[in-house]
Amino acid sequence: xxxxxxxxxxxxxxxxxxxxxxxxxxxxxxxxxxxxxxxxxxxxxxxxxxxxxxxxxxxxxxxxxxxxxxxxxxxxxxxxxxxxxxxxxxxxxxxxxxxxxxxxxxxxxxxxxxxxxxxxxxxxxxxxxxxxxxxxxxxxxxxxxxxxxxxxxxxxxxxxxxxxxxxxxxxxxxxxxxxxxxxxxxxxxxxxxxxxxxxxxxxxxxxxxxxxxxxxxxxxxxxxxx
Amino acid sequence: xxxxxxxxxxxxxxxxxxxxxxxxxxxxxxxxxxxxxxxxxxxxxxxxxxxxxxxxxxxxxxxxxxxxxxxxxxxxxxxxxxxxxxxxxxxxxxxxxxxxxxxxxxxxxxxxxxxxxxxxxxxxxxxxxxxxxxxxxxxxxxxxxxxxxxxxxxxxxxxxxxxxxxxxxxxxxxxxxxxxxxxxxxxxxxxxxxxxxxxxxxxxxxxxxxxxxxxxxxxxxxxxxxxxxxxxxxxxxxxxxxxxxxxxxxxxxxxxxxxxxxxxxxxxxxxxxxxxxxxxxxxxxxxxxxxxxxxxxxxxxxxxxxxxxxxx
Numbered sequence: 001x002x003x004x005x006x007x008x009x010x011x012x013x014x015x016x017x018x019x020x021x022x023x024x025x026x027x028x029x030x031x032x033x034x035x036x037x038x039x040x041x042x043x044x045x046x047x048x049x050x051x052x053x054x055x056x057x058x059x060x061x062x063x064x065x066x067x068x069x070x071x072x073x074x075x076x077x078x079x080x081x082x083x084x085x086x087x088x089x090x091x092x093x094x095x096x097x098x099x100x101x102x103x104x105x106x107x108x109x110x111x112x113x114x115x116x117x118x119x120x121x122x123x124x125x126x127x128x129x130x131x132x133x134x135x136x137x138x139x140x141x142x143x144x145x146x147x148x149x150x151x152x153x154x155x156x157x158x159x160x161x162x163x164x165x166x167x168x169x170x171x172x173x174x175x176x177x178x179x180x181x182x183x184x185x186x187x188x189x190x191x192x193x194x195x196x197x198x199x200x201x202x203x204x205x206x207x208x209x210x211x212x213x214x215x216x217x218x219x220x221x222x223x224x225x226x
Numbered sequence: 227x228x229x230x231x232x233x234x235x236x237x238x239x240x241x242x243x244x245x246x247x248x249x250x251x252x253x254x255x256x257x258x259x260x261x262x263x264x265x266x267x268x269x270x271x272x273x274x275x276x277x278x279x280x281x282x283x284x285x286x287x288x289x290x291x292x293x294x295x296x297x298x299x300x301x302x303x304x305x306x307x308x309x310x311x312x313x314x315x316x317x318x319x320x321x322x323x324x325x326x327x328x329x330x331x332x333x334x335x336x337x338x339x340x341x342x343x344x345x346x347x348x349x350x351x352x353x354x355x356x357x358x359x360x361x362x363x364x365x366x367x368x369x370x371x372x373x374x375x376x377x378x379x380x381x382x383x384x385x386x387x388x389x390x391x392x393x394x395x396x397x398x399x400x401x402x403x404x405x406x407x408x409x410x411x412x413x414x415x416x417x418x419x420x421x422x423x424x425x426x427x428x429x430x431x432x433x434x435x436x437x438x439x440x441x442x443x444x445x446x447x448x449x450x451x452x453x454x455x456x457x458x459x460x461x462x463x464x465x466x467x468x469x470x471x472x473x474x475x476x477x478x479x480x481x482x483x484x485x486x487x488x489x490x491x492x493x494x495x496x497x498x499x500x501x502x503x504x505x506x507x508x509x510x511x512x513x514x515x516x517x518x519x520x521x522x523x524x525x526x527x528x529x530x531x532x533x534x535x536x537x538x
Binding site for chain 2: 020049050072075076077078079083089090091092093094098102104106107108110111150
């Protein structure tokens, strides 16, 4: 489904973020990408989101080179991906309902669908009682669950979770991991980057380990080894 | 995209712009205040230019050129000169004072001067000639008219010259000075207007740029969920337009009491020009210019300020 083909990324200051990496991701896979800070995890995700272009190599989604897409198609492509960030990145001036509705609006959904689906996804993440609150009125764990609801509301093919548990306590971390596993069980590819050994080990799925821009391990049922 | 979807998207963008305006209360207040200053500058410049133009018009009207005709010159010949002058593009009006009117006006002017009136009565003929009073569109054009009259050595139907004198040369220095003051004032006024408008617009633009800079994270999130440029930019432009509308209305409201108070003073200082009367009688135009400027500045500034964050 996703294919990184000999991808390198060298920034203008000569930092080598990714160094000739090749790997494939099949449909419905759950992949944890681990590595120290500066190993290239964030660059890898940015490439998938078409935020960064590779210096060398290509990234394919279903045989389409995503970095050769015209700008308008990049927007459509991004609507196939749900993203969850460590710092939640919710729109602070919008209510929880509006944060999730916004993702549906930009994907061109009708108001009636939005009115039906937003409460539904909020129920999935157990936040239906916070629908009219603002992000600042929620705890860290609740914010992350809203971010997950926003990421999945358009039923994306891929969910990217960039350090989603970095700011959470163990209980909320456990809840977020369970939700991500549930999303994966429904057939969505989940790509998780994390520093949290416990999270990787509890997921128990494929683990790609990066070190200084290179893949040093790719274990089908891996553990966090660094 | 279907027509229904386009209208739905436009409605969503407008709604989002309204929400941004209301929910970012403090930011909106600051932006509106900065725009009120900008629009006040623009409004003041319009009013200032009205004062300047009225004053210059009054000064222009004080200048004229009199063509004194020889006493006894036939009225037919005088009217023929009048007609010729009226065909000149520089000439605005030509007034005709007949010999009899000239005498009557002289008598009224000197009604307390018995000696002069007695001397006049002793004369058998009217000693005063008819006068053509010429007003040009610009004071600088009097010179050309005077030269036209002098150069043609105008003769009556009997073949004798009928123009006695043209008073331009007596008033030449004053007219030249006035022409130069008017031209300089207009140039300076235009220069100051352009500079002040440019500075005010730049200040507003930078304020809105700062407002949008604060929202850069929000913009990046919008882009990551796949929002089109229209979807990201639209609400900011709508908010910018709202800043413009609110600032325009506030500016016009603030002007009302200030101009009411200033009106009396301007009437005394500027040859009867009451600024408050000008404001009320030209309110429609001022409303359109100030509100229009606010809307355009708000929309264009927001449009340009967001552009920076839409590049990838």
